[in-house]
Amino acid sequence: MSHKIAIIFLDEIHHIYHFVSVAVELAKSNQVHILTHSRKNTFLYESLKKLNDKNVVVEKMPTVAFRAFTDRLKGRQLPRKGFWIKKHKKYILTNFDAIIFTDYYHKYLLKVREDRIKPKFIFLEHGTPGRAYAYNKDILDFDFHLQCGMFHNTSLKEMQLLNDEYKVTGYPKLDVVKLDKPEPIFTNNKPTVLYNPHFTPPLSSWHFMGLRILEFFYKLKDYNLIFAPHINLFNKVGGDDPAVIPQKYHTADNIHIDLGSDKSVNMTYTKAADIYIGDVSSQVYEFMTNPRPCIFLNPEGVDYKDDINYRFWQCGDVINSITELKEALKSSKENHQKTYKSIQEKITSENYYTEEGSTPSERAASAINEYLDNVL
Structure with a gap:
């Protein structure tokens, strides 16, 4: 019919x-x-x-x-x-x-x-x-x-x-993204980190430490950084003003910024990155369809362990301060293999x-x- x-x-x-x-x-x-x-x-x-x-x-x-x-x-x-x-x-x-x-x-x-x-x-x-x-x-x-x-x-x-x-x-989204041809974001062999904050002010790490994270990677040249927040962070009425991001980050060789293009929604960046840094964006679940290290930011010290809304934080180290970021990056690969890879695989099977x-x-x-x- x-x-x-x-x-x-x-x-x-x-x-x-x-x-x-x-x-x-x-x-x-x-x-x-x-x-x-x-x-x-x-x-x-x-x-x-x-x-x-x-x-x-x-x-x-x-x-x-x-x-x-x-x-x-x-x-x-x-x-x-x-x-x-x-x-x-x-x-x-x-x-x-x-x-x-x-x-x-x-x-x-x-x-x-x-x-x-x-x-x-x-x-x-x-x-x-x-x-x-x-x-x-x-x-x-x-x-x-x-x-x-x-x-x-x-x-x-x-x-x-x-x-x-x-x-x-x-x-269904997974049916469409497999038709997209992957494009290299950087031409070097450095590990690439995706920073993907959510847009909701009480929950988003951007409003607490976002610019400090950009500065961290601007100074630490050992990594590439893709800054691709949830599209609503800068594009929604009442959202943040892109002008708050200093021009030096836009022109840095190891930083790629995308505040809302097609690539920010078609999994280009979640597929290209080696490490994910985020807070409460569910895009991390898309990232984990290919298990890789994750680091989660908890600047407000939320008690998250028995909260269904923070289920994704089971999948990587959770840090409260940017002072912990360098060590978290350094140990992310080892911790992923030892602890988090199997959790990610289980959660992916439950999600999809x-x-x-x-x-x-x-x-x-x-x-x-x-x-x-x-x-x-």
């Missing part, structure tokens, strides 16, 4: 690899429309082309004219989701059998849908669940939930957040469901098709 399916994309580009391959698989037997804003969508089109898509329809839809004007005044790169959705809610709710979301902005449509049988609301995660954000009670609003691994499934069940209808299918003979994107599309065939 063929269905008409919408995927709403109103976010920064780091969401794209989490849904685009599923869209392409779904479009082999359904009408699939990506509903998005009217700004430039270069990375979206490039991603569809990479997957040899011929069927997905991209609909670029403007926000309310007055809001578009105020967005420009405020320097917003993306329209505010609520106003955009309210403008197009009638079209969305009357033309599709299902709507796929990668974040919790379904609320704008939930009340309007009321008790109608369709469209069904489907939730597709936009990253590996790693913090409280992944355990939002709003998950229960969705009619169907696709999950990337058994750890998240079990955690949701324990927290009474497991939907009545769900399927564990794997991590795999199955011989099919890909995560194929399994996700098949699960959605089966669900819709059964309920519509």
Whole structure:
């Protein structure tokens, strides 16, 4: 049975690899429309082309004219989701059998849908669940939930957040990144460190020691440094100002800075680095799909050992101060082999469901098709 399916994309580009391959698989037997804003969508089109898509329809839809004007005044790169959705809610709710979301902005449509049988609301995660954000009670609003691994499934069940209808299918982003050709970041043979802080101020190491870390590697020429924070740290409205980063770091031979290009979201840097330094960004789980040394920064001395939100800190040394960084780097390889490699492998198997003979994107599309065939 063929269905008409919408995927709403109103976010920064780091969401794209989490849904685009599923869209392409779904479009082999359904009408699939990506509903998005009217700004430039270069990375979206490039991603569809990479997957040899011929069927997905991209609909670029403007926000309310007055809001578009105020967005420009405020320097917003993306329209505010609520106003955009309210403008197009009638079209969305009357033309599709299902709507796929990668974040919790379904609320704008939930009340309007009321008790109608369709469209069904489907939730597709936009990253590996790693913090409280992944355990939002709003998950229960969705009619169907696709999950990337058994750890998240079990955690949701324990927290009474497991939907009545769900399927564990794997991590679709991994299907897309394998099509990207790796590019060398540095031409020397020094070990390369990735510093990947999160954007949330109470949790991010950037706001406590970020510039000191850049200075540390600026002076210590034994390592290359890739500084590629979560895309929202400098690109989101209200985020940090890139001007706080001194020019000398941009021009240093052993430092590469990327505050939000395509490469910061397509695993270019997590694949290129030998050592990961971070705090609470779940990108470390993507890094660990190929186990390597990790160092975690805990400048506030958080009591993390029995906290599910810091599960990734089991996978490397945790330090509280930059004065500990040199020794942590020096011992990272040995500590990884002795202690952390096996933990990383276990956590990766818990995070990402795999199955011989099919890909995560194929399994996700098949699960959605089966669900819709059964309920519509």
